[in-house]
Amino acid sequence: MREETREQPAPLRSGLTTGSCATATSLAAAKLLLTGQQDDAVDITLPKGKLVQMRLEFCRLIGEGAEAGTLKDAGDDPDVTHGALLYSQVRLLADTGIRFVAGTGVGTVTRPGLVLAVGEPAINPVPRRMITEHLQRLADECGYPGGFEVTVNVQGGEQLALKTMNPRLGILGGLSILGTSGIVRPFSCAAYIASIHQGIDVAHTNGYTHIAACTGNASEDTMRRVYGLPEIALIEMGDFVGAVLKHLRKVPVPRLSLCGGFGKISKLAAGHMDLHSRHSSIDLPQLAGWAADIGADEALQAAIIGANTSQQALALAHAAGVALGDAVCAHALAFARSVVPAQVHVEVFAIDRQGGIVGRAGVQ
Structure with a gap:
C-alpha cells in the first residue's frame, strides 16, 4: 500500500500594481492617437527591466483623445483593488512633457507630508516615471514633438479608498496609483508598512507633536477617549510596531503612545517587533516571571504558566492583586525606548477586548 503524501500547496501568484495598469493603459491610448493602432494587449x-504583457478591456477614441482600460489583477494578494477597472484617458498637448490628472476614483493630495505636493493627483513617483518613460519612448518612435495629458481613473475607486489609509493621510476622492517594482507580491507587508510611515510623516509635517500607534479599532477608540487625538494623529500600525519605532529614528515625533491588546503588548515586552502570531508568540513562563518580580507566589506563577491565554493569565494575576498589566507595559516601554531616539517620550497602554485599560507605563 502506497504511503499517503501531503498535497503541496501551489505557489502564490504575483500580480501587477495599479502603477503598471496605469502605464499600460496610458501607452495603449497614446499609441492609438499617434499611430491609429487599436490594441487588445500591450507590452x-x-x-527592473522585466517585460510583461497586459490585456486590455477596451481601447478607443473619445472626443479629443483616446482611452484604454484593464482589469487590475493582484494575483493571490488580497488587494482592495483586485478586479477593479482602471482606465487612462490621454490627450495630446502642444507643449512637451506629461501632465497628470486625477480622474474618477483617483485621489488628490490635500495635506503636506507626503512625497507628492498638496493639490497633486495621487499618482506616486514610480508610476509617474513609468508612464513618462513609456510615452516619451513612443513619442520618439513616432517623431511626435508634443506632450500628453494623462487622466487616470479607477471605477468605484472613491468607495474602495474608504477601505484604505488614504482618508487618514489626507488623500481625498479616491485611491492612490502605487507601486515601486510594478509587481504585487502576495501578502507582502511593504504597502502596509509604507502607509504607517506616511501616516507618521503627515502627522509630523502638519505639526502634531503627539501620535498614538494602535493595533486596531479598540485601541484607537481608547486613545481618542483618553487624549482626544484627531484622526491624523492616530497611526494604525496593526502588528507592525517595529515599523513605527524604527521610523521615529528618522522622524522623531516628540511623544508616542503605543496602545494594543494585552497579548500583543506582552509580545512587545518580550522584544518582538512583529506582533502577528505567525512571527511571535506569548511566553507564559516569562509572564509568570514578571509576575514573580512584583510579588506573585509560586501557586500564581504556576497558574499563569498553565493558562490557556494571556487574558486568562492577566485575570488570574488581577484576582490575586498582582498588577501584571502594568508590569508588562513597563517591560514594553523599556524595549520601545531602546529603539527610538532618546528625545521621543514613549508611553504604553494595554487594553482588554472591550477597550478597557488593563495596564500602562510611562504616562505623563
Whole structure:
C-alpha cells in the first residue's frame, strides 16, 4: 500500500500594481492617437527591466483623445483593488512633457507630508516615471514633438479608498496609483508598512507633536477617549510596531503612545517587533516571571504558566492583586525606548477586548 503524501500547496501568484495598469493603459491610448493602432494587449517594461504583457478591456477614441482600460489583477494578494477597472484617458498637448490628472476614483493630495505636493493627483513617483518613460519612448518612435495629458481613473475607486489609509493621510476622492517594482507580491507587508510611515510623516509635517500607534479599532477608540487625538494623529500600525519605532529614528515625533491588546503588548515586552502570531508568540513562563518580580507566589506563577491565554493569565494575576498589566507595559516601554531616539517620550497602554485599560507605563 502506497504511503499517503501531503498535497503541496501551489505557489502564490504575483500580480501587477495599479502603477503598471496605469502605464499600460496610458501607452495603449497614446499609441492609438499617434499611430491609429487599436490594441487588445500591450507590452510594458517594469522598473527592473522585466517585460510583461497586459490585456486590455477596451481601447478607443473619445472626443479629443483616446482611452484604454484593464482589469487590475493582484494575483493571490488580497488587494482592495483586485478586479477593479482602471482606465487612462490621454490627450495630446502642444507643449512637451506629461501632465497628470486625477480622474474618477483617483485621489488628490490635500495635506503636506507626503512625497507628492498638496493639490497633486495621487499618482506616486514610480508610476509617474513609468508612464513618462513609456510615452516619451513612443513619442520618439513616432517623431511626435508634443506632450500628453494623462487622466487616470479607477471605477468605484472613491468607495474602495474608504477601505484604505488614504482618508487618514489626507488623500481625498479616491485611491492612490502605487507601486515601486510594478509587481504585487502576495501578502507582502511593504504597502502596509509604507502607509504607517506616511501616516507618521503627515502627522509630523502638519505639526502634531503627539501620535498614538494602535493595533486596531479598540485601541484607537481608547486613545481618542483618553487624549482626544484627531484622526491624523492616530497611526494604525496593526502588528507592525517595529515599523513605527524604527521610523521615529528618522522622524522623531516628540511623544508616542503605543496602545494594543494585552497579548500583543506582552509580545512587545518580550522584544518582538512583529506582533502577528505567525512571527511571535506569548511566553507564559516569562509572564509568570514578571509576575514573580512584583510579588506573585509560586501557586500564581504556576497558574499563569498553565493558562490557556494571556487574558486568562492577566485575570488570574488581577484576582490575586498582582498588577501584571502594568508590569508588562513597563517591560514594553523599556524595549520601545531602546529603539527610538532618546528625545521621543514613549508611553504604553494595554487594553482588554472591550477597550478597557488593563495596564500602562510611562504616562505623563
